[in-house]
Amino acid sequence: MNRKISIVGVPCDYGQQRRGVDMGPSAIRYAGLQQRLVNLGFEVEDEGNIQVIERNAIDQKDEKLLNLDEVIKVNTALAEKVYEVVKKDHTPLVLGGDHSIAIGTLAGLSMKYKNMGVIWFDAHADLNTPETTPSGNIHGMPLATSIGLGHKRLTSILHGEPKIKAENIIIIGGRSIDEGERELIKTRGIKIYTMHEIDRLGMTHVMEETVNYFKQNQIDGMHLSLDLDALDPLYTPGVGTPVAGGITYRESHLAMEMIQESGLLTSAEFVEVNPILDERNKTADVAVALIGSLFGETLV
Ligand SMILES: NC(=[NH2+])NCCC[C@H](N)C(=O)O
Numbered sequence: 675m676n677r678k679i680s681i682v683g684v685p686c687d688y689g690q691q692r693r694g695v696d697m698g699p700s701a702i703r704y705a706g707l708q709q710r711l712v713n714l715g716f717e718v719e720d721e722g723n724i725q726v727i728e729r730n731a732i733d734q735k736d737e738k739l740l741n742l743d744e745v746i747k748v749n750t751a752l753a754e755k756v757y758e759v760v761k762k763d764h765t766p767l768v769l770g771g772d773h774s775i776a777i778g779t780l781a782g783l784s785m786k787y788k789n790m791g792v793i794w795f796d797a798h799a800d801l802n803t804p805e806t807t808p809s810g811n812i813h814g815m816p817l818a819t820s821i822g823l824g825h826k827r828l829t830s831i832l833h834g835e836p837k838i839k840a841e842n843i844i845i846i847g848g849r850s851i852d853e854g855e856r857e858l859i860k861t862r863g864i865k866i867y868t869m870h871e872i873d874r875l876g877m878t879h880v881m882e883e884t885v886n887y888f889k890q891n892q893i894d895g896m897h898l899s900l901d902l903d904a905l906d907p908l909y910t911p912g913v914g915t916p917v918a919g920g921i922t923y924r925e926s927h928l929a930m931e932m933i934q935e936s937g938l939l940t941s942a943e944f945v946e947v948n949p950i951l952d953e954r955n956k957t958a959d960v961a962v963a964l965i966g967s968l969f970g971e972t973l974v
């Protein structure tokens with residue numbers, strides 16, 4: 675990982691229907707992100723926010739994929755930005771916004787990494803397609819999109835190839851998986867550690883297996899996409915789609931520390947922080963604490 679980090683904010687809430695997640699980047703910055711990274715010895719460049727058109731100005735069209743045009747616009751701009759960041763060899767740290775922004779992040783990263791491993795830390799699998807989505811919300815589709823499944827205009831952002839390989843995905847924390855997603859997990863052989871495996875094996879074992887698996891696959895980069903709803907809502911109440919029975923604060927820190935220890939990490943994104951639903955910025959505080967561990971903070 676390069677010691678120069680580029681922060682990119684994406685104040686996008688078009689991938690789902692609750693307002694407020696567009697304020698995520700601001701809340702995470704406010705929680706002390708930059709100083710935290712500087713204290714760890716990183717050179718930090720805040721690239722500012724991707725421009726997102728004000729939601730009030732858009733009338734909701736009656737469409738199957740909600741706000742498709744806006745999601746495409748944001749993700750195209752983000753993909754180009756992330757590509758710029760990796761071209762100058764900086765480590766991208768992307769702040770959401772809802773999880774639809776992973777479409778742009780992964781597209782940008784795919785320009786540099788051809789065999790990238792992706793850790794999808796999430797209560798959900800985000801593997802829906804226009805055919806299987808129960809909601810029409812594009813934040814439920816970024817993983818499917820990135821392996822080349824879904825609306826052509828989404829899968830062809832930046833280039834027409836799949837952005838990542840299904841066998842290079844590991845979902846951690848899953849506990850709300852839709853029928854169509856289950857099918858894809860089976861047919862595509864996508865690796866997933868649900869809460870069942872986390873309870874049964876323990877987070878240490880899950881992370882050891884994750885790191886070993888990626889080493890076996892000879893990945894050329896590793897991206898962490900962390901949806902704050904992976905944690906139990908007890909710790910991160912400020913999310914739009916909370917699911918009970920999640921990862922604990924301690925387990926999530928351990929996972930971050932073990933990713934850091936692996937030395938494989940090359941980029942990260944933290945998404946779904948919704949300050950309107952939060953309690954005194956608790957969820958953004960957790961995001962920044964996790965980023966601290968991910969980038970090398972230790973207890974002593
Ligand atoms: N990134 C998220 N929080 N995604 C939640 C997705 C929920 C549900 N599976 C859907 O497709 O609508």
Ligand SMILES: [Mn+2]
Pocket residue numbers: 796797798901903904915
């Ligand atoms: Mn989620």
Ligand SMILES: [Mn+2]
Pocket residue numbers: 773796798800813901
């Ligand atoms: Mn998600």
